[in-house]
Amino acid sequence: MRAGVAPLAYLTQWRMRLAERALREDTLAVSGLARRLGYTSDSAFSNAFKRVTGSAPNVYRSTVRGRSQLAAE
Numbered sequence: 001m002r003a004g005v006a007p008l009a010y011l012t013q014w015r016m017r018l019a020e021r022a023l024r025e026d027t028l029a030v031s032g033l034a035r036r037l038g039y040t041s042d043s044a045f046s047n048a049f050k051r052v053t054g055s056a057p058n059v060y061r062s063t064v065r066g067r068s069q070l071a072a073e
Contacts (some may be wrong), residue, residue: 012048012052013052015037015038015048016048016052016053018037019033019045019049019057020053020060022036023057023060023061023064024061024064024065030042030058033045033057045057
């Protein structure tokens with residue numbers, strides 16, 4: 001527990017940071033992203049993402065991309 005958190009909690013946080021970046025930058029479907037991050041189902045990934053970030057993956061993607069488009073205008 002060197003990082004100050006339990007190993008599973010650390011892994012979940014790390015996966016969610018990777019997921020946030022992918023949802024911002026990639027066009028990969030949520031199901032593909034879930035598999036790439038090691039989740040066995042879309043729902044397990046979506047539940048974990050929502051628990052950690054407060055929003056569903058598709059909502060997060062829409063919100064972040066909407067902000068990016070507004071900033072570019």
